[in-house]
Amino acid sequence: MxxxxxxxxxxxxxxxxxxxxxxxxxxxxxxxxxxxxxxxxxxxxxxxxxxxxxxxxxxxxxxxxxxxxxxxxxxxxxxxxxxxxxxxxxxxxxxxxxxxxxxxxxxxxxxxxxxxxxxxxxxxxxxxxxxxxxxxxxxxxxxxxxxxxxxxxxxxxxxxxxxxxxxxxxxxxxxxxxxxxxxxxxxxSYGSAWTLNVHGVSAHGSTPQKGLDAIREASRIIMDMDYVVAKRTNPFSPAVFGCGMFNGGSIPNAIPDHASARGTIRAMDSETDAILKDSFNMFVKESEIRGFNTTMDCVGYPAVxxxxxxxxxxxxxxxxxxxxxxxxxxxxxxxxxxxxxxxxxxxxxxxxxxxxxxxxxxxxxxxxxxxxxxxxxxxxxxxxxxxxxxxxxxx
Ligand SMILES: [Zn+2]
Ligand SMILES: [Zn+2]
The missing domain is CATH 3.40.630.10 (Zn peptidases)
Structure with a gap:
């Protein structure tokens, strides 16, 4: 050999x-x-x-x-x-x-x-x-x-x-x-793992005006984060926002009162890392203004x-x-x-x-x-x- x-x-x-x-x-x-x-x-x-x-x-x-x-x-x-x-x-x-x-x-x-x-x-x-x-x-x-x-x-x-x-x-x-x-x-990278929990109000699927749709709200927050990556970060500073898990609702004909999602945030400098996290926290606060009980927990560590x-x-x-x-x-x-x-x-x-x-x-x-x-x-x-x-x- x-x-x-x-x-x-x-x-x-x-x-x-x-x-x-x-x-x-x-x-x-x-x-x-x-x-x-x-x-x-x-x-x-x-x-x-x-x-x-x-x-x-x-x-x-x-x-x-x-x-x-x-x-x-x-x-x-x-x-x-x-x-x-x-x-x-x-x-x-x-x-x-x-x-x-x-x-x-x-x-x-x-x-x-x-x-x-x-x-x-x-x-x-x-x-x-x-x-x-x-x-x-x-x-x-x-x-x-x-x-x-x-x-x-x-x-x-x-x-x-x-x-x-x-x-x-x-x-x-x-x-x-x-x-x-x-x-x-x-x-x-600067890396973090996040967990989002959105609590809304359930109602019959035929009367959406009586509920608060947690799936739609969680999706909106996640989509807004894609917007942050595209429009709020410097194009010369890499940024990643990913959602790898999404769960919500229990039956097809009801307004879901709960949705949860988990994912990751990565950045190559502390400034971009802060933009992503601050924006995420802001969306969570806005969600509460819309009547949802929304929490987000984000843990991670800095770059090597x-x-x-x-x-x-x-x-x-x-x-x-x-x-x-x-x-x-x-x-x-x-x-x-x-x-x-x-x-x-x-x-x-x-x-x-x-x-x-x-x-x-x-x-x-x-x-x-x-x-x-x-x-x-x-x-x-x-x-x-x-x-x-x-x-x-x-x-
Ligand atoms: Zn590994
Ligand atoms: Zn390893």
Whole structure:
């Protein structure tokens, strides 16, 4: 079999952990858990981190935990984030390490993020003489579901206390394995999840004048938001308003007294983010003037902004590991969002950076988008991620 790392500059001591990285990933892939409920996952990872020699900080009311390795009290602390949750879908990969939890699958590849962290952590603990920082790994719950506390909760609990710089990666099976993609500056969108509830007044369908039609009102608000995207935001500033769920009414011949909808808001700058949210709140208030009892709840997080110094550090490290044709250091930000932004913002001087790491392999026919089902990856890519983390900690 050809050597998948021929074009990459990986340490031989790390290559010896190839089996470890695959075994851990395959184990984690079989026990995917939903946001906030990552108990087996957290137990498995924390045990391995403890075995490797890390000091654990666990919390009573969440599955996230922190693993620290202090080598020299005078040194700065560097942190790496690994997210642990999976998605509410069946695993259609159909192989020997497919999900054993029906209706739950690692289709965002967070199993690989944990394995990369576990592998890098194991290497670092065994080779402390190479390190130049004290090291912390943050195993974070609930990245996927904005409604479940994730990075915000971990930051609140102190996961970023004393951290001078923080890094995270996300796999991307639409990119060839080992491709490192990141930007200086904005990396991901300002993202929010919203829930709209409209209560009107029911009446017979033949006498609309006696009721208040909640479906029509909710639709009107959603359509008005499309107008905001088209007419109130700067055409040079991307904006997304999406409604992915809509429910209302119970029988066909009555005026519906309730409608609910859920969706997403994305923007690439804080000003556009504010225009979208303020407009939405204004429409909700106007709805009340029309007699409806309307509420809207919107939760989200800011964009990941790669700090110029962290970007430069990452670039230098990546240049030493991956061939130049696998380096995309000035791409477009993704329209998706990431609560890792809250960790970056909580680090000293907001020094942090995130990058995508290709996990596809066209020669093996592996190329799919995040959240696709089935979601395949070429797990050879993981050692490249581990090597980048190791070099960041040792430079
Ligand atoms: Zn995802
Ligand atoms: Zn993800």
């Amino acid at each position: 050809s050597n998948p790392y021929q074009a990459f500059n990986l340490d031989s001591k790390l290559l010896a952990l190839a089996e470890f990285s695959k075994e851990t990933r395959r184990h984690l892939h079989q026990i995917p858990e939903l946001s906030g409920a990552e108990t087996k996952t957290s137990a498995y990872c924390s045990e391995l981190m403890e075995q490797a020699g890390y000091q654990l900080t666990r919390y009573d009311d969440c599955t996230g935990f922190v693993a620290s390795l202090e080598i020299n009290p005078q040194w700065d602390w560097i942190a790496f984030r690994a997210d642990m949750d999976a998605l509410e879908m069946d695993d259609l990969t159909n192989n020997e390490f497919s999900s054993k939890h029906p209706g739950c699958a690692h289709n965002c590849g967070h199993d690989t993020h944990m394995s990369i962290a576990l592998t890098a952590a194991k290497y670092m603990a065994a080779n402390t003489a190479e390190l130049k920082h004290n090291v912390r790994f943050v195993f974070q719950m609930a990245e996927e579901d904005m409604r479940v506390p994730g990075a915000n909760k971990m930051v609140e609990l102190g996961c970023m206390d004393n951290i001078s710089e923080v890094y995270a990666l996300h796999n991307d099976a639409a990119l060839e394995y080992g491709t490192v993609k990141f930007n200086n500056g904005i990396m991901s 902004i790669n700090h110029p110094e962290a970007y430069q550090r990452l670039l230098t490290v990546a240049e030493g590991i991956v061939p130049s044709d696998r380096l995309q250091a000035n791409g477009l930000p993704m329209s998706g969002s990431e609560d890792f932004s809250l960790m970056v913002n909580a680090a000293k001087d907001a020094k942090g950076a995130m990058f995508f790491l290709g996990s596809g392999n066209s020669a093996k026919g592996i190329s799919n988008y995040l959240h696709a089902n089935p979601y395949f990856i070429d797990d050879d890519f993981m050692l490249i991620g581990a090597q980048i983390f190791i070099k960041l900690a040792s430079s």
